[in-house]
Amino acid sequence: QIFYSRGLVSSADLTEVVLYRTRASVAEPFGPAQTLPELANVCAPNQHVNPDISEDGLTLYVTCTADAPEGMSEGQSPLRVARRANPSGSFTLDTAPIGTVFASAGLSPDELTAYTGGEIWETAPQMFVRASKTAMFGAPQAVPGLTEPLNSPDISVDGLTLFGSGSAADARQSVVKRASRTSTAQPFGALAGLDFGMPTLSVGAP
Numbered sequence: 001q002i003f004y005s006r007g008l009v010s011s012a013d014l015t016e017v018v019l020y021r022t023r024a025s026v027a028e029p030f031g032p033a034q035t036l037p038e039l040a041n042v043c044a045p046n047q048h049v050n051p052d053i054s055e056d057g058l059t060l061y062v063t064c065t066a067d068a069p070e071g072m073s074e075g076q077s078p079l080r081v082a083r084r085a086n087p088s089g090s091f092t093l094d095t096a097p098i099g100t101v102f103a104s105a106g107l108s109p110d111e112l113t114a115y116t117g118g119e120i121w122e123t124a125p126q127m128f129v130r131a132s133k134t135a136m137f138g139a140p141q142a143v144p145g146l147t148e149p150l151n152s153p154d155i156s157v158d159g160l161t162l163f164g165s166g167s168a169a170d171a172r173q174s175v176v177k178r179a180s181r182t183s184t185a186q187p188f189g190a191l192a193g194l195d196f197g198m199p200t201l202s203v204g205a206p
Contacts, residue, residue, distance in 0.1 A: 001087070002030060003060060005049040014067045016049040018042065018060075038091050042080050050104040050205060054111055055157065057087040063116070065103040073119050076100035079137065099137030101128045104205055106154035115143065115153040115162060122167060125150045145187030146179055152205035159184045165205065166191065 001022050008015040018039050021030035043049045043064035050063040065077040079101045082091035102116035105128075114128045114137055124147050128137040143153075143162070150164040151174070166177045176196075179188040 001053070001057065003051040003053050005051060006033070014046045014048070016043070016047070018049060018051045018062065036091060039082060039093060042082070042093060043078075047077075048103065050152070052106050052154070054107065055109050058085070059083050059111065060091055061105060061107055061114075063101060063103060063105045068121075071120065074103055074121070075119070077103060077105075079105055079114065099128065099130070101137060102126050102140065104152040106152070108155050108159060109157050113155075115155055116140075117151045117153065117164075118149070121151060122149045124148060125153045125162070125164065143188065145181070145189060146191070148191050150177060150179070150191060154205075162188055166193075168193070 001020050003018060003020045005016045006019050008017065018036050019033045020036065021033055023030045039062070042062050046067050048065040048067060050065065052061045053059070060082045062080045062082070063077045064080060065074050068074040077100060078097035079099050080093060081098050082093045084091045101114050102119055103121070105114040105116045107114055111133055112130055116126050116128065118124050118126055125143045126140040127143050128140055130137045149166050150162070151166060153162050153164040155162050160182070161178055161180045163176065163178045165174045168175045176194045177191045178194060179191045181188045
């Protein structure tokens with residue numbers, strides 16, 4: 001399964017919803033988009049919706065971020081959580097957020113660290129940590145080793161590579177970038193763009 005958000009262009013206001021697609025194996029294409037009625041109102045109107053599924057497929061984290069003008073603070077975003085008993089079941093949305101973060105939270109495999117963009121788009125990433133899965137996330141912290149902008153960060157399963165997007169040489173476009181480290185106790189190294197052998201594209205949350 002893959003989870004993502006899609007804007008409804010027919011709406012006068014910013015309206016984004018969570019969708020998902022499934023496939024039978026990694027060798028096959030994903031099927032058609034499907035809705036999640038139980039998450040229809042996961043975020044308030046005029047907020048950007050960014051979902052991230054846990055490694056076991058049972059917990060869906062959704063960041064709800066205010067639609068701020070470019071270069072302005074987006075403030076802190078409620079981090080909502082929805083849970084299900086099995087990978088084919090329906091989600092149940094928790095009543096209250098499990099903390100506030102910045103835009104596009106990507107959870108670590110143990111779900112104890114949320115990596116996000118900066119308070120302002122195209123600034124250095126931040127991270128929010130907690131002691132257990134039942135605890136609230138704490139205050140923002142700098143991601144060790146990273147001072148350059150990285151948007152919509154997503155950590156690898158082994159915790160050694162952080163992916164995201166950042167500006168290309170042409171500031172009107174963005175590319176996929178990554179930073180790596182040798183162990184989870186070490187800071188990340190410098191960001192590097194990934195070359196997919198294609199013309200530069202504008203990417204959002206890879």
